[in-house]
Amino acid sequence: MEKTSDVIWQDTQHQVLFQLLDQVAEEGSAVEVLGQLRDYAENHFSLEEEYMRLLDYPGREAHVRAHDRFREELAEMSMDADQHDAISRQVISTFLREWLTRHIFTIDKELEAFLLASDAH
Numbered sequence: 001m002e003k004t005s006d007v008i009w010q011d012t013q014h015q016v017l018f019q020l021l022d023q024v025a026e027e028g029s030a031v032e033v034l035g036q037l038r039d040y041a042e043n044h045f046s047l048e049e050e051y052m053r054l055l056d057y058p059g060r061e062a063h064v065r066a067h068d069r070f071r072e073e074l075a076e077m078s079m080d081a082d083q084h085d086a087i088s089r090q091v092i093s094t095f096l097r098e099w100l101t102r103h104i105f106t107i108d109k110e111l112e113a114f115l116l117a118s119d120a121h
């Protein structure tokens with residue numbers, strides 16, 4: 001059944017993030033894909049943060065802090081990306097996937113409800 005209550009751009013971007021995480025776990029793709037994941041995550045976080053700023057979202061500070069933690073984890077994990085073997089890429093992918101899933105189903109859900117109620121999506 002088709003869902004009709006999503007904020008479309010947010011939902012679509014989350015799906016792309018999961019696709020990139022799948023690619024991170026694939027053999028031989030670490031350096032480029034981690035870079036793509038970093039860029040895409042940054043664009044996505046920036047867009048959510050822009051909406052929160054424009055709408056004066058009450059949960060903004062905690063949400064931005066959560067994004068910042070992901071930014072830091074990702075930057076740290078990307079640092080020696082060319083030395084990552086297949087196993088560590090899988091660990092990175094699994095770790096980030098769990099973080100993102102938790103984030104999307106808690107803190108992003110609240111923002112989504114706020115955006116839908118505000119008609120600004």
Ligand SMILES: [Fe+2]
Binds near residue numbers: 044104
């Ligand atoms: Fe998000």
Ligand SMILES: [Fe+2]
Binds near residue numbers: 103108
């Ligand atoms: Fe978020």
